[in-house]
Amino acid sequence: MLDIKAIRLEKEKIEENLSRRGKPISLDSILALDKEKRAKIQLVEDKKSFRNKVSKEIGKRKSQGEDVSDIMKEVASIGDEISEIDGQIKVIDENLDNSLLMLPNLLDASVPAGKSDEENQEARRFGEPRKFSFEPKAHYDIGADLDILDFERGVKVSGSRFVFMKGLGAKLERALINFMIDTHTDKGYKEVWSPFLVTGQSLVGTSQLPKFSEDMFKIENRDLYLIPTGEVPFTNLYSGEVLKEGELPIKICGFTPCFRSEAGSAGRDTRGLVRLHQFSKVEMVQFVKPEVSKEVLEEITGDAENILKLLKLPYRVVNLCSGDVGFGSAKTYDIEVFLPSYDDYKEISSCSLYTDFQSRRSKIRYKKENGKNEFMHTLNGSGLAVGRTMAAILENYQQEDGSVKMPDVLIPYMGTDYIK
Template sequence: MLDMKDMRNNVEEYKRRLATRGVEEKEIDDLLAEDKKRRELLVEAENLKKHRNEVSEAIANAKRNGESAEEQIVAMREVGEQIKQLDEKLAAVEERVNDMAARLPNMPNPTIPVGPDEDANVELYKVGTPRKFDFEPKAHWDIGEDLGILDFDRAAKVSGARFVFYKGLGAKLERAVYNFMLDEHAKEGYTEVLPPYIVKAKAMFGTGQFPKFKDQVYQVNGEDMTLVPTAEVPLTNYYREEVIPTEKLPVYFTALTPSFRSEAGSAGRDTRGLIRMHQFNKVEMVKYTKPEDSYAELEKMTKNAGNIMEKLGLPYHVITLSTGDMGFSAAMTHDLEVWMPAQDTYREISSCSNCEAFQARRARIQYRDENGKLQYVHTLNGSGLAVGRTVAAILENYQNEDGTVTVPEALRPYLHGLEVITKQD
């Protein structure tokens, strides 16, 4: 949620920067007009309530002195009805203001690239050199199916498209990957959490998925409960409606959860393989920080995700997303994209974002500054990494001409020393 007071004081700045995220000036004008109505009604209601309190005191004094106060009592009944009507109007206007404000994305950091889509993204740096194959590299879905460790056809029979069965060494490889990630993040100071996989609508609102993106999730038990689209939701809502003790900041959390996404609007994109699934495992990183520390913490988080890639020996690059390609709640996002030989390109495997106070304002998460004044924390989140995409990258980058796959050295302790994945019976 944006800071309404700051928006009122810096209207043109908000219009200019939010325009780069597709927000029309009229949306801001309409919001501010409703907000003005809200504030006017609030003042009117407060003045009437103050007047009622003063007259009520005068009535009480008159009764104590044995004087008649009938006219004042009748007048106060009329004032009471006016207050009731004003409160009803105020509630309706506040609902409109909150709904309109909740649909506006976060203000982009002024330093990020401006553009309508991914073509405006800017590469920051590359790590590792893509392997040169002396044979035609296969796609990970073909490798996995040929080895008997991935079964997409039977998953489609059971659950539909964009699901998979991991079998035998496939399941063990997935487990090895996420255990390795969790162990690495623990070394970097993250507290491992095993959170709920179903959350309330308020939690989805807090991180910015609701109300705008309800069509992209799976809801259960009516509209109030939702399967998590990412562990960011429960982890960021851990301190919902709390004041975090200042000495605890920064707080680092990491968690492995399944992620459930309807992939609405992705028809025809990545229909094969592990890149775009309705259910996938992801290790998430979440941070709560003081505002002055959040951008340094974003760089550290990006390095934490990159550390996983480097230890697995996977070539990748880091890009800063443009205003038009960035997620709804983010003020700045660095994406890590891993090299996929079969596609001869980099594909997203992690997204690390600083949401500044946007989510904290929605979820009311605060701390006290050095003057004892309540302030909103800054929240950050990042994939550390998307596990299925990491498995896909391993299969493609470590494939051998005979169809086997070499196990990255960092994962061998998690696979009882296994060095090569061969065809399973």
């Protein structure tokens, strides 16, 4: 959420920044609500001040034996007026908050200009795509041939975009999760295990709601949603709290299943593990002081890259342009792994700096040494999406005889060097 005080002071500058996302935004209606709210608050204060003055006058007149019934009626009517205006302020405040919640985050100055993902800028790449001496297969065909992925029975049981993993396929999923978490905790992240259901307020805090409700799976007649990403419970771990400055930075990671309706993705990646309604992910979240958050974005991106480097999978890092950066993010790097079946790179991690956007919505602050409370900056990154990592391993490590060689770092987790 943006700071209404900043909007008052720098309206044009903020409008210009928000419009970089590709759609002109006017803040006039928000400032009008803010002005109306402050005027009514001042009116209430004036009436309370007048009531206090009159109340003192009542006491003075009573002590002199005067009749004060008329003036007491006036005081009572002022109380009714104050209650009525308080109700009006509450409605205005709700409208103002709802309007602020629909505003995206301000973009960092280093975000390149662009209208769509076609204008994202490649920052770097690692490794070269493998040259095959045979016709490579797609991961879903490899998985079916090895009987480790069963999409047909996934559809039978749950509908489209669901899968059963079997045998060494299930073990590979588990091995990847353990490998990723072990690697991140070795770098100072604390592992957490979170609820997989969250309240609507938690989703407001991390900016999935109210704007992206169609992407959620909601529990009927309950204020509970299946999590779309571990970012939601992990970030809300400290919602409504004031932490000590000495506790920062806080680095946490963990595994969660993720549930997404994939609204608007009809016809895209309909086969395989790339776009499912339920998938596993290892998530990293950091809570840091504002002055270090930009360098921490580079750090958390590097931590996600490290997983791919250890797995020896070719990838590239892309700096998202202004028209492609997510609603709540100030700057995002996407990490894209090479998939031979696409003959292209596909996103496997998104690492984002949220500045104080989420902490304002979730009311996460820290107390500085001078005693002042300040909103911290939050960052998150996939470390990594497990299904897409599995797809990348199956495709990039496939052998001509149909088997799949395991990356060296996974052999201790798998107990075998091949899936045959």
